[in-house]
Amino acid sequence: MKKPDVLTGEYFVQGNFALAEGAIAAGCRFYSAYPITPASSIAERMALRMPQVGGIFIQLEDEISSLMSVIGASWAGVKAMTATSGPGLSLMVESIGLAIMTETPCVIADMMRGGPSTGQPTKPSQQDVLQVRWAAHGDYEIITLAPYSVQEMFDLTIKAFNLAEKFRVPCFILADEIIAHTREKLVIPEPEKIKTVDRKKPKVPPEEYLPFKPDEDLVPPMSCFGEGYRFYATGLTHDESGHPDMSAKTQRELTSRLCEKIRKNKKEIITVEKYFLDDAETVIIAFGTPARAAKETVKIGREKGLKVGLLRLITVWPFPEEEVAKIVSEAKLIIVPEMNQGQIIREVKAASSTAPIISFPKVGEEPPTPNEILKIIEKNTS
Amino acid sequence: MKESIKHLTNHERKHPLDSYLRKGMIPHIWCPGCGNGVILNCFLQALKELHFNLDNLVVVSGIGCMGRISGYINADAFHTTHGRAIPFALGVKLAKPELKVVVFGGDGDLLAIGANHLIQAARRNIELTVILSNNFNYGMTGGQCGPTTPLNAVTTTSPYGNVEHPFNAVYLAAGSGATYVARWTAYHVRNLVDSIKKALLKKGFSFIEVISPCPEIYGRHTKHMNAVEMMKWLKQASIIQNKIDPIKAEITQNIIVVGEFVDKEKPEYTDLIWGKIGKVERTYHKE
Numbered sequence: 001m002k003k004p005d006v007l008t009g010e011y012f013v014q015g016n017f018a019l020a021e022g023a024i025a026a027g028c029r030f031y032s033a034y035p036i037t038p039a040s041s042i043a044e045r046m047a048l049r050m051p052q053v054g055g056i057f058i059q060l061e062d063e064i065s066s067l068m069s070v071i072g073a074s075w076a077g078v079k080a081m082t083a084t085s086g087p088g089l090s091l092m093v094e095s096i097g098l099a100i101m102t103e104t105p106c107v108i109a110d111m112m113r114g115g116p117s118t119g120q121p122t123k124p125s126q127q128d129v130l131q132v133r134w135a136a137h138g139d140y141e142i143i144t145l146a147p148y149s150v151q152e153m154f155d156l157t158i159k160a161f162n163l164a165e166k167f168r169v170p171c172f173i174l175a176d177e178i179i180a181h182t183r184e185k186l187v188i189p190e191p192e193k194i195k196t197v198d199r200k201k202p203k204v205p206p207e208e209y210l211p212f213k214p215d216e217d218l219v220p221p222m223s224c225f226g227e228g229y230r231f232y233a234t235g236l237t238h239d240e241s242g243h244p245d246m247s248a249k250t251q252r253e254l255t256s257r258l259c260e261k262i263r264k265n266k267k268e269i270i271t272v273e274k275y276f277l278d279d280a281e282t283v284i285i286a287f288g289t290p291a292r293a294a295k296e297t298v299k300i301g302r303e304k305g306l307k308v309g310l311l312r313l314i315t316v317w318p319f320p321e322e323e324v325a326k327i328v329s330e331a332k333l334i335i336v337p338e339m340n341q342g343q344i345i346r347e348v349k350a351a352s353s354t355a356p357i358i359s360f361p362k363v364g365e366e367p368p369t370p371n372e373i374l375k376i377i378e379k380n381t382s
Numbered sequence: 383m384k385e386s387i388k389h390l391t392n393h394e395r396k397h398p399l400d401s402y403l404r405k406g407m408i409p410h411i412w413c414p415g416c417g418n419g420v421i422l423n424c425f426l427q428a429l430k431e432l433h434f435n436l437d438n439l440v441v442v443s444g445i446g447c448m449g450r451i452s453g454y455i456n457a458d459a460f461h462t463t464h465g466r467a468i469p470f471a472l473g474v475k476l477a478k479p480e481l482k483v484v485v486f487g488g489d490g491d492l493l494a495i496g497a498n499h500l501i502q503a504a505r506r507n508i509e510l511t512v513i514l515s516n517n518f519n520y521g522m523t524g525g526q527c528g529p530t531t532p533l534n535a536v537t538t539t540s541p542y543g544n545v546e547h548p549f550n551a552v553y554l555a556a557g558s559g560a561t562y563v564a565r566w567t568a569y570h571v572r573n574l575v576d577s578i579k580k581a582l583l584k585k586g587f588s589f590i591e592v593i594s595p596c597p598e599i600y601g602r603h604t605k606h607m608n609a610v611e612m613m614k615w616l617k618q619a620s621i622i623q624n625k626i627d628p629i630k631a632e633i634t635q636n637i638i639v640v641g642e643f644v645d646k647e648k649p650e651y652t653d654l655i656w657g658k659i660g661k662v663e664r665t666y667h668k669e
Binding site: 069070226234235 | 404460502659662
């Protein structure tokens with residue numbers, strides 16, 4: 001009897017294990033990567049699991065070829081992903097641009113470590129949060145989800161595939177060494193309870209098909225290799241037929257659509273967690289590992305009588321501007337703990353205008369602790 | 383009654399290979415006298431002679447003059463980034479092994495920025511056909527020297543003479559593990575069509591180098607030859623030496639060794655991977 005692809009049950013496992021199983025549950029059947037800490041255990045899990053579910057695992061010569069093969073596999077009609085860390089992400093940058101320009105559904109997981117350069121391979125950081133947003137040259141919008149637990153590594157990987165397929169865009173899973181290697185409870189649901197999304201296929205015959213003509217949601221239906229549509233796709237600026245067109249009008253229309261297909265669908269893409277925000281005068285805005293500390297800070301702070309709450313960004317890109325702006329306008333103090341010299345705070349500042357915003361940069365191997373964040377609150381509210 | 387002769391405009395004239403060309407993409411961007419058109423013509427001729435089903439073909443290219451070729455062919459086609467056509471093609475081939483995947487590139491694309499992918503794909507012996515158009519310089523960007531530019535050649539970025547030794551592309555491909563390797567010039571159209579047909583049928587990594595005249599750029603800046611003179615040079619310098627060890631397949635000012643150098647059998651990568659998957663699936667689901 002055939003064993004199920006989805007390993008329904010309860011586990012005590014690492015984040016990277018959960019991410020790999022989430023990808024399989026989402027329908028990923030092509031994984032290509034180059035070994036790099038702290039993403040290697042995703043590759044090791046995939047090397048074991050992919051053949052069991054009839055999928056491809058390959059290890060290629062570098063991260064450039066890894067992402068390029070993922071893009072090729074996606075155009076061959078297979079859900080595909082890669083995973084890496086900072087140095088590998090830097091190598092992938094040009095290919096990310098190609099995936100954006102050719103509207104290729106794919107998933108890229110970045111397990112952040114300290115940088116720049118080789119940095120701290122075995123230590124966590126959140127130093128790539130702006131890189132995933134702005135890596136490639138040119139104008140575009142991107143989707144990035146930031147899990148903060150082993151369970152979310154599973155859940156958000158499925159969501160990443162669904163968003164990538166629906167909007168035909170590379171979707172990032174942005175976590176760090178702590179989430180990648182932490183062991184905690186994972187519940188894998190029954191397969192029928194897992195919602196998966198597949199890319200739209202063309203409804204017209206090949207002679208009428210324009211591969212980059214969008215529907216009303218600004219996303220074009222996607223034909224794949226070997227389906228008889230004989231399409232042409234290029235990284236050059238192209239018109240709806242896919243043919244290169246260097247005119248200002250086409251460049252304007254294409255880049256507008258690449259941005260607008262994400263911006264206009266923000267409601268569907270963006271999720272945040274609001275924790276004790278109703279009466280909060282002090283709000284912590286955080287994503288990923290620091291949000292774990294921040295949640296504890298809120299609990300301790302509330303016991304002490306402090307009106308503190310947490311806005312956790314589950315979607316980091318597109319940035320939840322409206323959600324942040326609303327909270328900032330009602331708060332007296334905003335704290336932004338993040339494991340870098342202050343990156344996402346720029347977005348918080350850009351989205352807000354009233355409350356004082358205090359950066360809490362924490363760099364190196366240690367994530368921020370609940371008490372450290374609490375001290376900043378007490379210092380600034382007393 | 384006298385039959386009137388109908389004069390056709392260029393637009394109305396049909397080429398025997400028209401159905402193999404993508405509508406709306408012709409005229410191509412290549413300069414008069416460029417060898418890339420010859421390569422395209424030979425490729426389409428090979429498809430025609432093989433009665434190849436274009437729905438089963440994927441053509442992939444990188445950047446540069448040769449990068450544009452994928453857009454001219456009436457099959458599924460993808461124009462990737464500089465040097466990255468091979469890993470893209472690898473992803474396609476693994477995901478859908480039933481498709482025939484062909485990569486086109488120039489010497490800058492396949493032997494400079496993308497050289498690592500070329501040797502790694504040859505090492506794996508994945509069933510891809512890679513066709514290299516070698517014109518000894520970067521044509522599209524204005525005649526800079528590259529990995530096949532001869533020593534001492536004057537180009538726009540080697541105004542005092544090139545100080546680098548060129549790659550021997552067929553030796554590189556053969557040494558890396560390619561199971562079919564040939565070199566022809568744009569003069570050798572019949573040999574090239576035959577080689578492309580063999581490459582398309584090869585169960586393994588096939589590599590064909592085509593020495594391609596670039597009169598507008600390389601001819602102007604370096605070789606001081608026009609289109610006709612360059613084609614005559616290719617004809618006169620070429621020596622056919624089939625089955626010769628690729629290390630001896632030299633290219634000098636006066637000699638271009640051409641021929642079919644490698645045609646051997648070795649387990650193929652896609653087969654090995656899918657064979658492994660089948661085996662794992664069978665034992666995993668039995669446990």
